[in-house]
């Protein structure tokens with residue numbers, strides 16, 4: 192098999208975790224609450240409904256998918272630095288229902304001790320920082336967090352955000368490449384030098400699972416029936432087996 196050497200190299204494996212609905216269950220923070228926070232932020236910053244529609248139309252015309260590209264277009268349309276929007280936005284989200292999960296962190300660390308683990312989210316870095324803080328109480332140094340790459344000045348608690356992920360992969364010329372976009376996942380893997388068959392995606396969006404599978408990734412749905420804890424154990428067992436047997 193032509194690509195056998197690739198699957199033999201454990202260093203080239205990569206486990207990709209989604210944030211919302213995977214690092215924490217959506218019952219602790221719903222997508223609707225996040226959307227409501229966007230809407231509230233828009234009001235607070237004085238962005239009108241019409242400006243919102245104009246910005247959204249620009250995003251649509253440019254085929255920049257996803258809510259974050261829409262916000263970027265709206266912010267640029269009204270001349271507002273997007274960080275101001277996103278900073279205000281996380282202030283409008285209630286993270287207090289997200290419960291600490293030390294056991295889960297221990298499981299992630301167990302996997303990350305042997306294989307690279309990253310978090311790849313379509314959500315904003317400011318949001319991810321708040322989730323990690325609420326869930327794990329600390330920035331997890333084993334995580335590779337692509338959406339932080341752009342923000343080397345940003346600090347998470349007392350820890351600097353890692354600088355080793357210099358190439359922004361979720362970012363395309365200033366626009367996001369969300370996971371559902373044509374190039375999103377592949378661009379991310381390419382930048383990390385990981386072959387699709389060596390990547391495992393754990394996500395709670397069935398559509399993304401299917402999409403990843405069509406691109407040749409291994410992808411597993413995280414749901415109430417298949418919680419992340421169990422998926423982590425499964426993935427560790429599979430990857431360990433491959434490492435031993437090649």
Ligand SMILES: [Mg+2]
Nearest residue numbers: 209211212395
């Ligand atoms: Mg999700």
